[in-house]
Amino acid sequence: MPEMAAFIEKLRSVFGNESVDDALRRGKAGEPTFYACENGHAVGTASLANDNVWRVSADIRDRQYCTGCDGGCVGQGVGCKEWLQRKAGKENL
Structure with a gap:
């Protein structure tokens, strides 16, 4: 997942390692705080689908x-x- 890894590194530079590591850890533990999918590989927990959404045009x-x-x-x-x-x-x- 090279693109996602690069994105996570950018997040680390903005929010810090502790904050990003916490989101990753919680996402891997089943909380919808982090989810990534690239080239058929997924990590973390996706948010529940929500039918009550507003799509921006x-x-x-x-x-x-x-x-x-x-x-x-x-x-x-x-x-x-x-x-x-x-x-x-x-x-x-």
């Missing part, structure tokens, strides 16, 4: 959360800046 991912935006641009196919310009144009009519 590209509309949310592409938002820039501009100052003054009320979220009205979501689902409109335009970014915050263009949405704010359109909104300002309608208010000036």
